[in-house]
Amino acid sequence: MRKVNVRGRQYFxxxxxxxxPVVPEQGFVQPAGPARYLHIISSNKQLIVHYRLPQxxxxxxxxxxxxxxxxxxPGAxxxxxxxWKHDSKPYPTADFVRRLIGWCLGIDES
Known part of the structure; x- marks a missing residue:
């Protein structure tokens, strides 16, 4: 478990x-390795997301x-x-996690 701060709030x-295995709803099923998920939880447990790392x-x-x-x-x-170009690594970096949290929160990165 790692920590990262975004706008003064701590996330784990x-x-x-x-x-x-991840099975698509339609089409050909290719054999693939296990699905990998990035789990993010805010310290107040209000933002909890699970990001399936794309293959x-x-x-x-x-x-x-x-x-x-x-x-x-809201409600999704x-x-x-x-x-993103940053999601191609097998293990995400803290920078990628900050970007994903920012996207979830609707923070515009200029």
Missing amino acids: WQVQESDR PGDPSALLLVEGPEFPRQ RQVQVPR
């Missing part, structure tokens, strides 16, 4: 592999929302997230 994050060739990534606070799309439980 970790990467975990899931034993359940090569995935057009987007999946973000599962558990906590009550998700300003980007599952969101397709655009691919």
